[in-house]
Amino acid sequence: MSLPNHFELLATDGPARTGRLTTPHGVVRTPAFMPVGTAGAMKGVHWREVREAGADIVLGNTYHLMLRPGAERIAALGGLQKFTGWQGPMLTDSGGFQVMSLSELRKLSENAVTFRSHIDGTKIELSPERSIEVQRLLGSDIAMQMDECVRLPAERDDIERAMRLSLRWAERSKRAFETAPDGYMLFGIVQGGDIVELRQLSARGLIDIGFHGYAVGGLAVGEPQSVMLAMVEEVTPILPQDRPRYLMGVGTPDDLVEGIARGIDMFDCVMPTRNGRHGVAFTRFGPINLRNARHAEDPRPLDEESSWPSARNTSRAYLHHLVKSGETLGAMLLSEINIAYYQQLMQDIRNAISNRGFTDFRERVRAGWAGGDIAPI
Amino acid sequence: MSLPNHFELLATDGPARTGRLTTPHGVVRTPAFMPVGTAGAMKGVHWREVREAGADIVLGNTYHLMLRPGAERIAALGGLQKFTGWQGPMLTDSGGFQVMSLSELRKLSENAVTFRSHIDGTKIELSPERSIEVQRLLGSDIAMQMDECVRLPAERDDIERAMRLSLRWAERSKRAFETAPDGYMLFGIVQGGDIVELRQLSARGLIDIGFHGYAVGGLAVGEPQSVMLAMVEEVTPILPQDRPRYLMGVGTPDDLVEGIARGIDMFDCVMPTRNGRHGVAFTRFGPINLRNARHAEDPRPLDEESSWPSARNTSRAYLHHLVKSGETLGAMLLSEINIAYYQQLMQDIRNAISNRGFTDFRERVRAGWAGGDIAPI
Numbered sequence: 001m002s003l004p005n006h007f008e009l010l011a012t013d014g015p016a017r018t019g020r021l022t023t024p025h026g027v028v029r030t031p032a033f034m035p036v037g038t039a040g041a042m043k044g045v046h047w048r049e050v051r052e053a054g055a056d057i058v059l060g061n062t063y064h065l066m067l068r069p070g071a072e073r074i075a076a077l078g079g080l081q082k083f084t085g086w087q088g089p090m091l092t093d094s095g096g097f098q099v100m101s102l103s104e105l106r107k108l109s110e111n112a113v114t115f116r117s118h119i120d121g122t123k124i125e126l127s128p129e130r131s132i133e134v135q136r137l138l139g140s141d142i143a144m145q146m147d148e149c150v151r152l153p154a155e156r157d158d159i160e161r162a163m164r165l166s167l168r169w170a171e172r173s174k175r176a177f178e179t180a181p182d183g184y185m186l187f188g189i190v191q192g193g194d195i196v197e198l199r200q201l202s203a204r205g206l207i208d209i210g211f212h213g214y215a216v217g218g219l220a221v222g223e224p225q226s227v228m229l230a231m232v233e234e235v236t237p238i239l240p241q242d243r244p245r246y247l248m249g250v251g252t253p254d255d256l257v258e259g260i261a262r263g264i265d266m267f268d269c270v271m272p273t274r275n276g277r278h279g280v281a282f283t284r285f286g287p288i289n290l291r292n293a294r295h296a297e298d299p300r301p302l303d304e305e306s307s308w309p310s311a312r313n314t315s316r317a318y319l320h321h322l323v324k325s326g327e328t329l330g331a332m333l334l335s336e337i338n339i340a341y342y343q344q345l346m347q348d349i350r351n352a353i354s355n356r357g358f359t360d361f362r363e364r365v366r367a368g369w370a371g372g373d374i375a376p377i
Numbered sequence: 378m379s380l381p382n383h384f385e386l387l388a389t390d391g392p393a394r395t396g397r398l399t400t401p402h403g404v405v406r407t408p409a410f411m412p413v414g415t416a417g418a419m420k421g422v423h424w425r426e427v428r429e430a431g432a433d434i435v436l437g438n439t440y441h442l443m444l445r446p447g448a449e450r451i452a453a454l455g456g457l458q459k460f461t462g463w464q465g466p467m468l469t470d471s472g473g474f475q476v477m478s479l480s481e482l483r484k485l486s487e488n489a490v491t492f493r494s495h496i497d498g499t500k501i502e503l504s505p506e507r508s509i510e511v512q513r514l515l516g517s518d519i520a521m522q523m524d525e526c527v528r529l530p531a532e533r534d535d536i537e538r539a540m541r542l543s544l545r546w547a548e549r550s551k552r553a554f555e556t557a558p559d560g561y562m563l564f565g566i567v568q569g570g571d572i573v574e575l576r577q578l579s580a581r582g583l584i585d586i587g588f589h590g591y592a593v594g595g596l597a598v599g600e601p602q603s604v605m606l607a608m609v610e611e612v613t614p615i616l617p618q619d620r621p622r623y624l625m626g627v628g629t630p631d632d633l634v635e636g637i638a639r640g641i642d643m644f645d646c647v648m649p650t651r652n653g654r655h656g657v658a659f660t661r662f663g664p665i666n667l668r669n670a671r672h673a674e675d676p677r678p679l680d681e682e683s684s685w686p687s688a689r690n691t692s693r694a695y696l697h698h699l700v701k702s703g704e705t706l707g708a709m710l711l712s713e714i715n716i717a718y719y720q721q722l723m724q725d726i727r728n729a730i731s732n733r734g735f736t737d738f739r740e741r742v743r744a745g746w747a748g749g750d751i752a753p754i
Contacts, residue, residue: 041699041706069698077676077694085691145746296446299454314462319452321446322418328705329418 003212006185007244007265013358015263018350023089024183027058027083029108031245031260031349033342034091034268036206038322039064040074040084043273044328044335047086053308054335054343057141059268062134063098064273067117067124068133079139083260088288091246091268092140094131094173097217098150108148110165128169131174143180143213145173147189162218166191167205174209181227185212186247192219194227196234203238213244216264220249222282229258236263253282253345254369256361262351272338277331279323282341283311290334294376295320308340331359380589384561384621384642388583393615395727398467398590398621401560402458402516404492405433408637408726410719411468411645416441417451417461418514420650421705421712424463432687433721434518439511440475444501448514456516468645470625471550474526474594482679485525487542500635505546507618509553511565520557521592522550522567529600536570543568544582547604550632551586562625570595571604574724575610580615590621591609593641597626606635611642614706630659630722631746634739637726649715654708656700659690660719663746671753672697684692684719 007030009019021028035050038061042050050058060279061079077083080090096113099106103115112127128146135143145165150159170188177186188206192198206214216235219228232247239245246266247259256267272282279291279295282301288295295316302319306312310333322330345365352361384407386396398405404420412419412427415438427435437457442448442651454460456466473490476483480492489504512520524543547565551619554563565583569575574753583591593612596605609624616622623643624636633644649659649734656668660680679696683689687710699707722742729738 039696039698041702041704044705044709046706068702070692073674073694076674077692082676083692083695085695119505182587297450297453299459309421315454315460317446317450318417318460318462321416321460323419325416325445327416327418328708329423331705332421332423332709355591370634 009352013356016358018353025089030265034059036270038125044332049336050234051338062092062095066134073136075137089141091142094144094146096146103239109235128172129176142185145170149218151221163191187215189215191218197244214239215246217248218326232262273335276338282338284368285373290319290323304316311337380466388731390730390733395730395733397674402466413438421709425712430612430735437469439469439472443511445592448511460489468519469512469521473523477682505549506553511621520561522547526595528598546555563623564590564592566592566594568595591616594625609639631664652711653712653715659715662750667696686716
């Protein structure tokens with residue numbers, strides 16, 4: 001069954017695409033990178049800075065939010081946007097992935113996964129239907145089907161079993177989503193590990209069910225980048241041209257460029273904030289580790305041509321000092337600098353695709369990363 | 378010997394005063410509250426927010442900065458303002474207080490205090506001359522003399538010995554400061570514990586030496602508020618009317634109001650940021666502990682009439698969730714809210730003194746605090 005389409009393709013350049021996805025809380029320009037606000041907050045970054053950095057949409061983690069403060073409480077408080085103060089589109093995952101990675105004593109059945117909360121040990125059951133209910137209570141603009149994600153490497157039998165279970169859960173998720181108001185979206189998730197045939201089966205199965213958009217899941221879970229990109233390359237040609245495509249949990253700036261080169265429209269990753277907390281800045285010179293003593297007396301900023309003020313105005317010596325001293329401000333500055341870098345990269349890519357200059361841009365930006373940091377003073 | 382005066386008294390209302398202190402990096406409106414950026418950073422708050430909150434001047438801790446990144450390095454990088462990006466006046470303490478409270482194996486002599494760094498164990502000697510040298514290297518607008526501060530309660534002999542040593546160190550600090558360029562300032566520190574006679578002796582001794590301004594030190598170190606205020610009340614009438622007066626390490630909003638009522642012009646304290654990190658907001662209803670379960674489902678902001686956006690727009694439920702979840706954003710929001718509350722309080726007090734309405738204001742604001750928080754929903 002076909003669902004209304006809220007995605008508009010504006011331009012393509014080879015497989016690379018740029019478009020607009022219209023959600024109840026605003027428009028998302030694609031390709032889009034979604035910073036991750038796990039528990040209803042971006043670690044170390046004010047929402048106003050996420051917005052100023054150019055993010056149109058952010059991701060919230062259903063698993064964390066359903067445990068604390070609870071989906072019903074967030075609904076009573078008017079939904080995620082009202083609760084957090086982020087006045088824009090939000091995508092939520094299904095919670096399934098984090099049940100598998102964070103909770104204890106989990107048990108998977110055809111019907112649901114049961115687990116104990118990592119916060120207080122409460123026993124909880126998460127079914128595809130409950131996942132959709134929780135995401136509806138949160139008020140997320142884009143909900144994800146519940147799926148089972150297998151870490152790689154894995155046996156073909158395990159991958160196939162999880163893929164087929166995920167397809168059955170996709171159907172149940174879709175049925176559970178039928179009562180959602182117009183404008184809200186549900187994405188299906190292609191599984192199938194690193195096996196092309198299973199990926200294709202999964203994609204075709206999801207298309208038969210019909211979703212507002214399609215995600216490629218179960219990647220960036222331990223496999224080399226080449227395997228991830230090979231899977232993306234096999235899947236995107238099968239997916240409907242007119243629907244948005246989302247590569248989940250990815251990735252480095254290079255992963256993003258290469259994903260876009262293979263027809264991906266959306267990404268999410270904790271990397272900008274997590275690496276920021278660990279003293280690493282993403283720049284056009286590649287990643288820079290501010291812990292390194294070479295920065296201790298360097299009065300130069302990370303990138304004097306950056307469009308983001310703190311990347312342009314803060315000295316490497318100061319960032320080095322903050323990181324070495326464990327000052328929160330170091331994590332705050334590097335997290336906002338990284339989010340801004342990712343967003344600027346997306347904006348540059350959208351422009352490049354619009355101007356049919358994506359191939360040149362891709363070469364140029366990769367050459368910059370390969371060239372490495374500016375010479376020490 | 379009299380020093381040039383950079384303080385202009387604009388209005389008084391009883392002992393309460395409002396004025397302007399002109400420093401090499403800008404004007405400080407008094408009464409002034411100085412947020413504390415211990416190691417060259419405000420914990421959880423961007424410098425741009427400190428500025429927007431209305432702070433004219435901040436305090437840096439000489440002890441921390443001399444250990445890491447080091448005074449000579451900061452000097453090579455252009456001084457504290459250039460290093461940190463805080464483009465305004467900075468006051469630095471002498472380092473002596475923190476040597477006593479943080480370092481190990483310290484030994485006090487007539488000449489200096491020697492200690493081991495709490496960071497790497499290096500043996501360091503801090504004399505009054507070296508303290509001034511360090512503060513000059515940091516480029517602080519207002520340097521403090523090195524003194525010895527005794528925790529209360531203490532024996533009279535100990536208090537007197539420390540007070541007399543502090544006076545001799547005051548003379549040495551002043552001599553060491555003679556080569557400082559015009560516009561930079563050195564403050565003497567009144568010691569004498571909780572003994573009026575010693576406080577008066579100390580104040581008169583400092584006036585004989587002559588400083589740009591006078592601090593009252595060795596308070597807020599364990600004694601009741603009444604003792605602290607009694608000491609202030611005895612000391613301020615002795616101090617020159619035309620020089621700024623600074624009550625060190627103080628305090629709660631009520632301490633500030635009461636200090637100003639006794640003729641104090643400047644304050645510093647870690648309380649706004651430290652209590653913010655511990656989940657406490659300062660408001661016109663008094664301190665509010667956001668950990669308390671009463672806020673869990675409260676959609677109302679801390680204070681809908683606050684001039685600070687995040688105090689006016691962020692729900693108590695969200696702040697409660699952030700604090701309970703240990704999200705950095707909770708500490709960030711409460712720290713900026715608290716700094717803004719302190720700064721707004723100072724602005725209101727400056728206005729009240731200018732309009733000769735300080736007594737009314739003092740009664741009104743204290744009644745607000747005594748009235749407590751708004752009723753639960």
